[in-house]
Amino acid sequence: MSENMQFTKNYSDISTNSGFQFEFFCDRCGNGFRTRFQPSSTGTASTIMEGASSLFGGVFSSASNLTERVRSATWQKAHDAAFAKAVEELRPQFMQCPHCQSWVCRKSCWNDKRGLCKKCAPGLGVEMSAAQANKGVESVWTNAQADDEAKKVAGGDWSQTVKASCPSCGAPLATNAKFCPECGEKLQVEAKCPKCGAKVQPGAKFCAECGTKV
Numbered sequence: 001m002s003e004n005m006q007f008t009k010n011y012s013d014i015s016t017n018s019g020f021q022f023e024f025f026c027d028r029c030g031n032g033f034r035t036r037f038q039p040s041s042t043g044t045a046s047t048i049m050e051g052a053s054s055l056f057g058g059v060f061s062s063a064s065n066l067t068e069r070v071r072s073a074t075w076q077k078a079h080d081a082a083f084a085k086a087v088e089e090l091r092p093q094f095m096q097c098p099h100c101q102s103w104v105c106r107k108s109c110w111n112d113k114r115g116l117c118k119k120c121a122p123g124l125g126v127e128m129s130a131a132q133a134n135k136g137v138e139s140v141w142t143n144a145q146a147d148d149e150a151k152k153v154a155g156g157d158w159s160q161t162v163k164a165s166c167p168s169c170g171a172p173l174a175t176n177a178k179f180c181p182e183c184g185e186k187l188q189v190e191a192k193c194p195k196c197g198a199k200v201q202p203g204a205k206f207c208a209e210c211g212t213k214v
Contacts, residue, residue, distance in 0.1 A: 010024060010025045010026070010027055010032075010103055011023060011024045011025065012025070013083075013104060014034075015040075015079065015082070017040070018039065018040060019038050019039040019040045019082075019084070020037070020038045020039050020040060020078070020082035020086070021034065021035055021036075021037045021038065021086075022024075022034070022035050022082075022083060022086045023035075024086075024087075024090050024094065025094075025102050026094070026105040026108070027102035027103050027104070027111040028102060028104045028105075028117060028118065028119050029104075029105065029108055031105060031108070032105070033090050034078040035086040035089050035090060035092055036089070038082045038085065038086075040075070040082075040149075041078075043122055056145055059198055060141065062136050064097035086114055092106070093105060093106055093107070094106060095110045095117070097116055097119075098115070098116070099117075099119055099120045100117065100119065100120055102117055102119065104118070104119075111123060121174060123164075125164055125172070125173045126164040128170065129163060129164035130164070147173060155156060166180040166182060166183060166185055166187065168183055168185035168187070168208050169182050169183040169185065171183070173187070189212065191204075193207035193210060193211055193212055194212065194213070194214065195207065195212040196209050196210045198210070200214050
């Protein structure tokens with residue numbers, strides 16, 4: 001073939017004598033796709049000759065050698081053609097990062113806005129949410145080790161929760177949006193106690209300040 005083949009390391013060849021099939025994997029997350037099975041007429045012919053050789057060893061004494069030649073030449077040519085077709089089939093599912101040259105899945109590991117993979121250009125919303133979660137864990141440990149008079153976590157804008165994905169449809173969120181751009185789900189809901197007006201944490205059944213049921 002005149003064109004060069006892509007995907008030289010992140011795939012698995014699960015072809016058999018009956019046909020060809022491949023699996024392609026994302027360099028970043030490891031998830032992947034499996035191509036449709038492509039039957040092989042050459043493999044079928046080789047199987048028939050192998051069976052004939054075992055039944056009529058005297059008459060078809062050279063059949064096994066012929067089978068090997070078929071597999072090493074014609075079969076390999078068919079295998080290369082099947083691989084090229086498999087690449088063409090799944091090529092739209094992958095993008096190659098121009099910075100690190102990794103092949104990554106378009107759905108989960110590609111940053112369309114930056115034109116780079118998410119390893120080189122992480123989504124800021126996801127990174128902020130992860131950073132806030134890490135900060136929360138640090139705060140828990142800090143307060144657990146503090147004395148009783150210093151166990152209140154400081155407030156401020158940093159404590160405002162940033163969601164990395166929509167809780168309704170699972171779509172990734174690039175910013176701290178008020179509504180999901182995919183399904184329209186309201187993301188920023190600030191519940192308050194009907195009695196004292198204190199903020200109520202999502203999922204809480206009672207107010208943490210006055211104990212009123214919410």
